[in-house]
Amino acid sequence: MSFFTSLSGLKNAETDLKVIAHNIANAETVGFKKSSVQFADLVATGSATDPRRSPGIGATIAGITQDFVLGPLEQTGRALDLAIDGDGFFALANPFSGDVSYTRNGNFRLTAAGELEDTWGNRLQAYPVDAAGNPTSTTPADVAVPITNAAGVTLANVTINNRGIIIAAFADGSSEPVGQVALATFAAPNGLRQAGQTKWQATGESGAAVFGNPGIGTYGEMISGALERSNVELAEEMISLLTAQRNFQANARAIDTATQISQTVLNLRT
Known part of the structure; x- marks a missing residue:
């Protein structure tokens, strides 16, 4: 024995x-x-x-x-690097299967088609907004950043404020909000299944994702130009x-x- x-x-x-x-x-x-x-x-x-x-x-x-x-936050100065000062997760959709995964890694990039995605090509999920930056839907979707504005002027840069509003700025000095980053929380985050690439998937133990706006309730604020390091x-x-x-x-x-x-x-x- x-x-x-x-x-x-x-x-x-x-x-x-x-x-x-x-x-x-x-x-x-x-x-x-x-x-x-x-x-x-x-x-x-x-x-x-x-x-x-x-x-x-x-x-x-x-x-x-x-x-x-929360892990330590490192300032990078890059506009599309995001950190969450709170409990939320970024939601990412696989462009082929549509499966949604969740991450705390806010290192994003802009594609030639105006999509915000992570290193592996998963699309950042955000709420559509009106001209004032107010969400017009409670259903997150892929971000669509216009490459040119209504006058045909080329996109100059993209910034994201502490409310998660994605703002497209153009070469003529004009700008417009194009979405608000959607954050997800879970009733039992320890029930999330690790999927690799610093992503998690929802399970029956974690409960379904509850989406909300950055800076409201337990959803953390956005910190642009920073990344959350390993804890x-x-x-x-x-x-x-x-x-x-x-x-x-x-x-x-x-x-x-x-x-x-x-x-x-x-x-x-x-």
Whole structure:
């Protein structure tokens, strides 16, 4: 029994090491959120078992939780770099499948067709607005920035203010709002499924996305010209790494000891 008990400890320590290594590997990834492993003990008892004689049968993984605390904000000075000072997520739509994912990575770019997208070509979702910048719909959609205005003047630049209003400025000095960035929140963000590329997908455990306007309620304000860095603290991860390594070594030593005891019993002579 001691073999299987220590084996569960080895497997858990290995999982812990994998999660810590993943955190360390993404210490410089924009919008990354660190994870941690939660463990639980296993006890096999019956109604007739003396509770004072229950040694337990090892440990198991209760869950791997994500920490969505705000990471440090880095000023970049680039107009299409966005950070959220709050709990919201940017919504991104895949242009081919239409699937929507969510991210804290606000590094966007403008395409030749006037679309705002991330590095992998997913389209930023925003509310359509009127000439005063007020949303005209509660359904987010792809952003469409006009490359020329009504007079045929070429687009000069695009800026986004702290309310998430996307403003197109043209070479003749005119400007017009073209959308407002839609932010999503979730009842249980720890239930979000990691999809890679610092994106998450909604699940039954997270609940459906609830969209809102930047700066209202729990939706954070937009900070233009900044990016949210990873919330991984390398000093904490190094300490956790040493602890996980000690746990692995201790369980391996327990298996080695159990092996020696078993070998001693097998070598007994009558």
